[in-house]
Amino acid sequence: MDNRRIITAAIGSLLMLGLVSGNAMADDKKMDMEKCFGVAKAGKNDCSSNKSAHSCAGQSTKNNDPMDFVAVPKGTCEKIAGGTLKSM
Amino acid sequence: MARPVTHALPCTGGIGLRAPHYRQVLDRLPRLGWVEVHSENFFGGGAPLSTLLRVREHYPVSLHGVGMGLASTTPLDKAHLSALHRLCDAVKPAAISEHLSWNSAAGMVINDLLPFPYTQEALSHVATRIEQVQEELGRQLLVENLSSYLSFAHSEMTEGAFLAELTQRTGCGILFDVENLYVNACNLGVDAKAFIKAIPAEAVKEYHLAGYSVRDGCLVDTHDHPVCPEVWEMYEFALQHIGPRPTLIEWDSDIPPLPVLMGEAAKAQQRLEICYACAE
Amino acid sequence: MPALSNDQADFARAIVLGLDLSPQAHAVCPKYRVATAMAVYHNNYRGNLHDTLASAYPVTEQLVGKDFFRVLTKQFIEQYPSRSGNLHHYGAEMADFIADFEPAQSLVYLSDVAALEWACHRAYFAEDEATLDVSGLSKVPAENYADLVIHTHPACHMVRSIYPIAAIWNAHQPGANSDFHIDLDSGSSNALVSRKENTVMVTELTEAGATWLQSIRSGAPLGEATSGVLERYPDFNLNTALLNLLEQGVLADFTLENMP
Numbered sequence: 161m162d163n164r165r166i167i168t169a170a171i172g173s174l175l176m177l178g179l180v181s182g183n184a185m186a187d188d189k190k191m192d193m194e195k196c197f198g199v200a201k202a203g204k205n206d207c208s209s210n211k212s213a214h215s216c217a218g219q220s221t222k223n224n225d226p227m228d229f230v231a232v233p234k235g236t237c238e239k240i241a242g243g244t245l246k247s248m
Numbered sequence: 249m250a251r252p253v254t255h256a257l258p259c260t261g262g263i264g265l266r267a268p269h270y271r272q273v274l275d276r277l278p279r280l281g282w283v284e285v286h287s288e289n290f291f292g293g294g295a296p297l298s299t300l301l302r303v304r305e306h307y308p309v310s311l312h313g314v315g316m317g318l319a320s321t322t323p324l325d326k327a328h329l330s331a332l333h334r335l336c337d338a339v340k341p342a343a344i345s346e347h348l349s350w351n352s353a354a355g356m357v358i359n360d361l362l363p364f365p366y367t368q369e370a371l372s373h374v375a376t377r378i379e380q381v382q383e384e385l386g387r388q389l390l391v392e393n394l395s396s397y398l399s400f401a402h403s404e405m406t407e408g409a410f411l412a413e414l415t416q417r418t419g420c421g422i423l424f425d426v427e428n429l430y431v432n433a434c435n436l437g438v439d440a441k442a443f444i445k446a447i448p449a450e451a452v453k454e455y456h457l458a459g460y461s462v463r464d465g466c467l468v469d470t471h472d473h474p475v476c477p478e479v480w481e482m483y484e485f486a487l488q489h490i491g492p493r494p495t496l497i498e499w500d501s502d503i504p505p506l507p508v509l510m511g512e513a514a515k516a517q518q519r520l521e522i523c524y525a526c527a528e
Numbered sequence: 529m530p531a532l533s534n535d536q537a538d539f540a541r542a543i544v545l546g547l548d549l550s551p552q553a554h555a556v557c558p559k560y561r562v563a564t565a566m567a568v569y570h571n572n573y574r575g576n577l578h579d580t581l582a583s584a585y586p587v588t589e590q591l592v593g594k595d596f597f598r599v600l601t602k603q604f605i606e607q608y609p610s611r612s613g614n615l616h617h618y619g620a621e622m623a624d625f626i627a628d629f630e631p632a633q634s635l636v637y638l639s640d641v642a643a644l645e646w647a648c649h650r651a652y653f654a655e656d657e658a659t660l661d662v663s664g665l666s667k668v669p670a671e672n673y674a675d676l677v678i679h680t681h682p683a684c685h686m687v688r689s690i691y692p693i694a695a696i697w698n699a700h701q702p703g704a705n706s707d708f709h710i711d712l713d714s715g716s717s718n719a720l721v722s723r724k725e726n727t728v729m730v731t732e733l734t735e736a737g738a739t740w741l742q743s744i745r746s747g748a749p750l751g752e753a754t755s756g757v758l759e760r761y762p763d764f765n766l767n768t769a770l771l772n773l774l775e776q777g778v779l780a781d782f783t784l785e786n787m788p
Binding site for chain 3: 328367434465
């Protein structure tokens with residue numbers, strides 16, 4: 161099959177799909193809307209002062225915080241094999 | 249039958265609607281007078297906007313902006329303003345508000361609500377910016393008084409006088425945040441009663457109530473507690489001098505279950521009803 | 529506006545650097561020191577940006593742990609100030625930042641995971657746009673199919689990596705089995721980000737599918753993109769690729785090349 165025929169066939173099958181699935185798709189869509197609604201992520205813009213306890217009062221802003229140098233990733237990266245090996 | 253609500257905010261208690269309560273509100277449609285959301289969280293499309301449009305079918309919505317920087321001296325962010333315009337066109341909110349603050353200087357944006365000296369220079373600048381925003385949106389903007397942790401010795405007038413003058417020059421309304429005034433009274437010695445008398449009652453279109461926390465002797469506007477008795481008292485004083493207006497409970501951190509928020513809104517509602525009864 | 533803009537520039541620098549406000553600023557706090565007020569503003573500044581990054585990069589945070597993530601964001605925030613009044617725009621440079629962030633060098637895949645997270649973040653907030661109207665296609669004569677320029681939805685992104693980043697991302701989603709093990713040698717990833725019914729999804733494309741979509745996204749007409757891919761990947765199935773992308777809401781409007 162040359163490329164032209166491949167394209168004609170592929171678009172042709174899209175058109176077929178469009179003809180048969182019109183109404184069925186509309187119903188599915190409604191159900192998905194209900195089901196997927198709960199995944200809302202909280203917007204980050206708000207008008208209150210930040211509550212986080214890590215007050216930065218008096219803290220140096222230079223990159224000389226000793227904690228920065230001892231920091232080692234300690235999370236789910238442990239479950240990813242080869243993650244540390246590859247760089248060596 | 250759900251139908252779009254197009255009129256102004258009802259003069260009742262409302263709540264700040266935040267992500268943890270979207271689902272419950274839409275599933276159960278509790279009795280809420282109205283709701284307010286932060287405008288920027290609904291810029292763009294997808295889940296946030298579609299959620300808000302569904303909420304809008306059942307409740308009057310107020311859009312409360314935090315990022316316009318009305319008092320910034322950098323040029324107004326046109327992309328931000330047109331995003332707000334598109335949101336307004338989609339939501340057709342019952343009210344739209346911003347803060348009397350700035351957020352941009354020296355090539356940076358500070359995503360906070362920052363205070364400035366209340367000078368004649370600032371007054372004409374902010375008035376021009378409010379006019380630009382109102383012109384773009386084609387409607388009145390409510391401007392909220394600020395909670396501030398410092399003030400400026402070279403201010404030429406009080407915040408109340410500044411707001412009063414802004415309403416005169418631009419026709420904007422006032423969103424009177426009672427807790428912000430209380431924070432300023434405690435932190436900065438602002439005369440709360442003088443503020444309430446200085447702002448034109450007819451320009452006040454909405455009240456905010458919220459809770460604060462204390463850090464090193466400074467009241468911080470964290471919106472993470474119930475409204476305190478002193479703020480309720482100040483609200484009652486405002487109701488007497490200004491009159492009843494739609495009143496919002498704001499809670500943004502350690503957000504409690506919906507019934508707690510609704511309970512706070514009911515307390516505001518009781519005071520609004522007493523206020524109406526006295527007027528008759 | 530000299531006085532007001534100078535005041536604001538001084539104030540902004542003091543907040544960002546965590547400094548006291550200079551005495552010339554005439555800042556007054558009757559009940560506590562000006563430094564206390566400035567600490568509140570500095571804390572707001574850093575806290576808001578940290579929380580914003582944690583919201584945009586939840587997988588990155590889980591991978592490195594909360595403490596490490598805090599060190600990482602602290603340095604990121606020092607390097608990249610915010611440029612928008614909408615916090616959802618903050619954090620675009622994270623993948624590049626991580627690539628150069630010395631303490632994370634051992635996690636060779638982390639930068640690509642961050643790039644995928646940013647694509648998902650943008651997809652979540654992207655503008656709405658109609659997906660491909662198939663009935664509109666039926667009005668195009670078959671001899672012009674090769675000239676079709678298909679646009680992708682604003683929520684569509686593709687992130688290609690030599691590491692299995694789509695598998696890593698999916699393993700960290702709510703509801704996924706937390707008892708997973710991923711071998712970095714399990715292969716490369718052509719992660720496709722799409723949004724269907726307002727839900728952002730990450731799926732895998734084949735090498736051929738990714739090459740084709742990349743070509744389409746750069747504006748190549750259907751004929752040119754397809755021929756290019758078939759030369760390198762004779763097994764590429766255009767039919768399946770189109771149906772899958774249509775189903776995932778990736779395909780949006782189309783135009784015809786050389787026609788208005």
